Amino acid sequence: MQSGIYVALSSQMALERRLTTIADNMANVNTTGFRGTEVKFNQVLSNTENKLNAKVAFVSQGNDYLSTDNGELQNTGNLFDFAVKGDAWFGLNTPAGLVLTRDGRFTMTDSGALVSTRGYPVLDPGGAPIQLDPGGGAPSVSLDGTVAQNGKQVGKIGLYSADISKGFLRYDNSGVLPTDPPQSVVDRSNIGVAQGYLENSNVNGMREMTQLIEVSRAFDNISTLTNNSEGTLTDAIKTLGGSQ
Template sequence: MQSGIYVALSSQMALERRLTTIADNLANVNTTGFRGTEVKFDQVLSNTQNKLNAKVAFVSQGNDYLSTDNGELQNTGNLFDFAVKGDAWFGLNTPAGLVLTRDGRFTMTDSGALVSVRGFPVVDPGGGPIQLDPAGGAPTVSSDGTVSQNGKRMGQIGLYDADVGKGFLRYENSGILPTDTPQPVVDRSNVGVAQGYLENSNVNGMREMTQLIEVNRAFDSISTLTSSSEGTLTDAIKTLGGSQ
């Protein structure tokens, strides 16, 4: 009976973890370049101390991973808006190090630096900043990320890849700090840059709301089951105590 309570508690912990990710996804359903978080749960087997040496399946707390679905591209017509085509990321130089993002809302500072909407320098494939001519107007960017002004090559927007399955931290909503060291993407025909476009969040709001309702119902059901089991255990103890 106690094993059943422990299994129910492990399920509640897993559901609470899922509720947290769903809430974060819903909060960023309109965040440019945001990729939703999913949770992978594993089954953990444990031998209970009983005559049958039965195995009881518990639920792990789960491991977060990023959804790999691409968000819808929106044509903005702004020459300082960019979207990544394919499975790659823009690179930003931040106080925390190299941050990867799909948010391509860039701008040019008075000194000519190409920066993100948060003011972080956009980096080239080598990790260096991109310097533009402040008097040269909006740049032209080709599909491979090459940046030009008035026909003159000024640099290249770097695209990066990393194995986010090894772990990551969120940074400034759309940004991530992967555990794996990001590597520049080189000579991949299925990856590129689209100028004048932005990538919307890949979170499906209706799907997340449906999952939120389902997870809440499951949490309530397990809470009711746990309370019932605890009551049964208490009654059994009282009965055994009264029979002595």
């Protein structure tokens, strides 16, 4: 088979992966705290088996990474809604371990536990679940995450960071389970908690739709080129076979 067909197939595999991420982004364009997925493609050089020992450039399947753009903050006025200001995440205690999320839609249980919409405990800077006074009413939260009820400090919302570029898995609550162990963020003036706000998805629907059209067209064009290449090869074989 011609090396050009292999190159085309590698391109189609890469484009198919990009289509998958675009579809996921579009499905979460209105998901609170969601960060879109992008794909980085690398060029792979390979020596073809020919007299010239020529190198042919293939496209790798790509590596997923999260967009670091912040979503727009929406003022809800709900004292149990929170948004992260800066490059950090809330921490949730889940069956899979410590999960990072930018979805700050929290509630207080009857026992006073501060939990996410999925019921996962929200963690403090030390990695322990936050326990509020169930009879103390709605909390007030300062910029550094300190939680108070009736003027008395009862806890602190933890903020965490991790090197997401090392790998991650998606989880509930717009969460990610990073390969790199999360670390508590402390004493950072450019990072904080905004009470009464939520962060919208950072996915730009119009941009994703434009990319969807472009990637779909590229996929179709490569399919056409592959079919034409295979047809040319078949005709050449027939011609050579008939000349003997």
